[in-house]
Amino acid sequence: MTSESRQVDVVVVGLGPGGESAATQLARAGLSVVGVDRRLVGGECPYYGCIPSKMMIRAADVLAEARRVADLAGASTVTPDWSPVHARIRDEATTDWDDQAAVDRLEDAGVTFVRGAARLTGPRTVEVDPSTGSGQGAVRYTATRGVVLNTGTDPSAPPVDGLAGTPFWTNRDAVRLADLPASLIVVGGGAIGAEMAQAFSRFGVRVTLLEVADRILAPEEPESSALVADVFAKEGIQVLAGATISSVSYAEGRFTVEVDGQSLHADKLLVAAGRRPALAGLGLDTVGLDPEARSIDTDERLRATGAEGLWAIGDITGKGAFTHMSMYQAAVAVRDILGQDGPPATYHAVPHVTFTDPEVGSVGMTEQQARDAGLSVRVGTTDLASSTRGWIARAEGLVKLVEDADRGCWSGPRPSARAGGEVLSMLVTAVHAEIPTDTLRSMIYAYPTFHRAVEDALSSLA
Numbered sequence: 001m002t003s004e005s006r007q008v009d010v011v012v013v014g015l016g017p018g019g020e021s022a023a024t025q026l027a028r029a030g031l032s033v034v035g036v037d038r039r040l041v042g043g044e045c046p047y048y049g050c051i052p053s054k055m056m057i058r059a060a061d062v063l064a065e066a067r068r069v070a071d072l073a074g075a076s077t078v079t080p081d082w083s084p085v086h087a088r089i090r091d092e093a094t095t096d097w098d099d100q101a102a103v104d105r106l107e108d109a110g111v112t113f114v115r116g117a118a119r120l121t122g123p124r125t126v127e128v129d130p131s132t133g134s135g136q137g138a139v140r141y142t143a144t145r146g147v148v149l150n151t152g153t154d155p156s157a158p159p160v161d162g163l164a165g166t167p168f169w170t171n172r173d174a175v176r177l178a179d180l181p182a183s184l185i186v187v188g189g190g191a192i193g194a195e196m197a198q199a200f201s202r203f204g205v206r207v208t209l210l211e212v213a214d215r216i217l218a219p220e221e222p223e224s225s226a227l228v229a230d231v232f233a234k235e236g237i238q239v240l241a242g243a244t245i246s247s248v249s250y251a252e253g254r255f256t257v258e259v260d261g262q263s264l265h266a267d268k269l270l271v272a273a274g275r276r277p278a279l280a281g282l283g284l285d286t287v288g289l290d291p292e293a294r295s296i297d298t299d300e301r302l303r304a305t306g307a308e309g310l311w312a313i314g315d316i317t318g319k320g321a322f323t324h325m326s327m328y329q330a331a332v333a334v335r336d337i338l339g340q341d342g343p344p345a346t347y348h349a350v351p352h353v354t355f356t357d358p359e360v361g362s363v364g365m366t367e368q369q370a371r372d373a374g375l376s377v378r379v380g381t382t383d384l385a386s387s388t389r390g391w392i393a394r395a396e397g398l399v400k401l402v403e404d405a406d407r408g409c410w411s412g413p414r415p416s417a418r419a420g421g422e423v424l425s426m427l428v429t430a431v432h433a434e435i436p437t438d439t440l441r442s443m444i445y446a447y448p449t450f451h452r453a454v455e456d457a458l459s460s461l462a
């Protein structure tokens with residue numbers, strides 16, 4: 001079919017959380033905006049990522065809490081049932097993986113939505129191949145103000161012998177499950193692998209977690225990795241760190257994974273071993289960028305370095321693959337496109353929470369990163385169980401503070417605790433605003449809260 005040409009102000013390619021937000025804000029500001037997505041409006045987070053996985057985790061946490069009754073409040077009988085979780089994800093979270101409500105919201109804001117695959121064909125030009133079945137030909141858009149890229153990531157699988165030929169799952173399969181398997185091997189002990197391993201295990205699935213690095217949650221503090229690994233072991237999850245998988249095979253409904261000389265067997269295999277940025281075939285070469293790049297370099301306004309009229313936001317910027325990062329960058333890019341003043345993007349206080357139980361919260365640098373950066377480091381750690389709230393709740397956890405001693409400010413505090421993600425909030429404020437340690441010492445911490453453990457960690461700074 002012949003390609004038609006149209007002129008608009010902005011084209012947003014990829015409607016993950018940031019792209020959806022940017023397109024909406026720009027259209028509401030009066031610009032003519034085309035938003036393109038080849039899959040679902042909203043991206044990974046609402047349909048395959050944050051939301052469904054946190055619904056699984058919430059349900060698994062309720063089971064774990066019910067099992068704690070025996071320790072604190074009498075007797076309980078817990079009979080896990082996955083069907084409410086599946087129903088909630090299908091009906092409440094994703095409307096059976098249908099994005100019509102999101103498309104309607106976008107169009108109500110004034111965005112022209114096109115479902116299809118987009119690629120750059122030169123500065124400020126984008127060609128869109130509408131989805132099969134739409135009956136439309138390719139359309140070439142000239143974006144007078146520019147193009148915003150928010151193409152995100154896809155699950156990737158490691159180059160393990162035999163793996164590609166097996167029916168392994170990724171997160172996109174795991175969140176759609178109607179029935180649970182009896183046994184599951186999870187490849188990858190990062191955020192996805194650890195969160196899902198614990199959630200499935202709490203529902204009675206026999207889980208083995210394989211991590212090639214020497215510890216699970218390897219980018220976190222070693223103390224946090226050890227804490228979570230210890231809890232996993234107590235809950236019956238087999239964790240093999242430093243594991244080298246030599247091959248994977250599938251026969252008669254069973255997976256076999258060869259790991260360091262032993263054969264592991266399970267009904268299902270979940271690969272959560274990292275993600276691939278969706279940059280291939282995007283036409284980056286047509287705007288002077290490296291088509292093989294794994295991320296797009298951006299300046300403090302999210303303009304792509306070396307390309308005119310191009311902004312990049314979200315996972316593809318390599319600044320942290322989190323929904324809050326995508327939304328934050330969208331706000332900065334929108335201000336720039338609209339010529340509005342506002343703070344530039346800064347990354348010294350990027351928070352994230354891994355929603356294992358205990359939750360692992362994190363902001364700024366780890367102790368090792370601070371030392372590698374040549375900072376003069378003081379560290380304070382407290383065991384949550386020895387704090388009043390931790391002792392009352394019988395909660396395991398820790399708070400570790402990393403201080404840049406020369407500046408007298410925190411460079412990287414980390415709570416790993418029940419509600420660690422909530423405790424994190426005050427720590428993010430401290431790192432973001434560079435609040436002096438002395439000021440934080442002079443604060444009053446409510447008794448008996450989990451966050452009061454921060455005060456104990458402060459008193460142990462050395």
Ligand SMILES: Cc1cc2nc3c(=O)[nH]c(=O)nc-3n(C[C@H](O)[C@H](O)[C@H](O)COP(=O)(O)OP(=O)(O)OC[C@H]3O[C@@H](n4cnc5c(N)ncnc54)[C@H](O)[C@@H]3O)c2cc1C
Pocket residue numbers: 013014015016017018019036037038039040041042043044045048049050051053054116117118119150151152153171192278282313314315316320321322323324325326355
């Ligand atoms: C299981 C799981 C759990 C997670 N949990 C959390 C969490 O608890 N908290 C958190 O902050 N983050 C979490 N994340 C990460 C979070 O989902 C992402 O960081 C978030 O979705 C932001 O991604 P993005 O905006 O870069 O784009 P994405 O959400 O990846 O969306 C990109 C969109 O671009 C579209 N696209 C790609 N290429 C093209 C093209 N050529 N043409 C047209 N459209 C295209 C895709 O179809 C997609 O819809 C989780 C991720 C996973 C997988």
Ligand SMILES: NC(=O)c1ccc[n+]([C@@H]2O[C@H](COP(=O)([O-])OP(=O)(O)OC[C@H]3O[C@@H](n4cnc5c(N)ncnc54)[C@H](O)[C@@H]3O)[C@@H](O)[C@H]2O)c1
Pocket residue numbers: 158160187188189190191192193195210211212213217218243245272273274275320321322352353354355
């Ligand atoms: N709570 C959250 O904020 C949250 C939750 C899930 C995902 N996410 C985001 O999504 C991103 C992707 O998550 P992910 O868990 O897929 O990736 P990841 O990069 O965080 O972890 C992948 C893990 O797999 C391991 N691995 C790689 N190859 C392996 C192999 N052959 N055998 C065994 N282990 C192997 C890696 O060493 C790593 O520990 C995360 O980086 C995070 O930014 C965030």
